Ligand SMILES: NC(=O)c1ccc[n+]([C@@H]2O[C@H](COP(=O)([O-])OP(=O)(O)OC[C@H]3O[C@@H](n4cnc5c(N)ncnc54)[C@H](O)[C@@H]3O)[C@@H](O)[C@H]2O)c1
């Protein structure tokens with residue numbers, strides 16, 4: 075099994091946690107898609123010994139023979155010097171080049187999955203490229219009609235109807251069509267990527283108290299309930315729409331396999347409060363497997379040795395499990 079790892083923003087903690095990942099042994103060949111110097115210099119400043127081997131496509135060495143402490147690198151040149159903690163828009167194209175190379179490799183089945191360390195969305199935009207996140211970028215480059223962002227911890231899975239959108243645009247984006255597309259993808263991938271035979275999806279309302287019977291917003295009555303009714307008719311097990319404030323309580327969470335939140339900050343703060351550093355971000359609806367960390371570039375910690383690599387390890391574990399499931403070597407729930 076070959077998994078592409080993109081270290082993300084070179085001035086952030088991505089290189090730190092990738093160097094740490096390479097210190098362990100994994101039941102997969104990890105191919106770091108990046109400038110080898112970025113990893114080597116970060117390892118040096120962290121006082122970690124790292125050996126780099128250069129990957130070339132088609133060069134299939136026996137699997138899992140690499141020793142911990144050595145990284146297989148698919149070289150992509152970094153545009154400008156890297157200083158930990160200091161963003162440089164001159165390196166944004168480099169970050170995008172690493173993503174593009176990993177995506178192409180996944181589409182062409184050179185890689186079985188890709189796992190991404192954090193990028194810095196702001197600096198990519200500062201470089202003149204409109205970029206709202208990996209999720210949307212992956213959708214665009216893979217020509218996928220609908221992708222779904224889902225974060226998973228040991229206690230919950232939280233998927234989102236809308237992703238990186240200003241709050242002022244969220245309500246108008248909750249449409250019947252989008253709900254149908256998102257729920258269909260979520261239902262399908264919970265079955266096939268997570269092995270849940272009949273997934274129960276708990277759906278949040280948009281408004282306080284799920285609209286309070288129409289007195290605090292009508293999206294639940296006019297849009298969400300009719301969409302859920304129709305999808306129930308197709309055999310999808312849907313609970314809700316429920317008020318989001320009390321949905322995230324253990325009693326309610328145990329009635330479902332995943333929560334569908336209407337927007338980013340309705341669902342993710344709860345999951346991150348519970349599982350930050352041990353959760354993974356999984357893009358559903360892609361023609362390949364992609365997982366990621368639950369945190370950002372953490373510029374304040376780059377090169378300090380204080381970055382926690384737990385989420386990158388979790389993301390890699392999810393990717394390995396999903397690849398194994400797709401090969402039929404795992405049965406039952408993830
Ligand atoms: N997967 C991704 O690419 C991804 C995810 C989230 C945010 N981001 C981007 O990262 C940038 C910075 O975002 P932010 O400041 O909101 O969030 P952040 O996650 O970078 O930092 C928030 C806080 O958490 C701490 N932290 C984050 N990761 C940590 C780790 N592994 N170990 C220990 N502490 C950690 C940071 O030091 C900081 O105090 C933004 O551009 C954002 O868009 C990217």
Ligand SMILES: N[C@H](C(=O)O)[C@H](O)COP(=O)(O)O
Pocket residue numbers: 206207208209210338342355366367368369
């Ligand atoms: N919304 C994600 C989070 O809060 O963790 C994060 O921004 C990453 O998203 P992408 O994988 O789309 O970059």
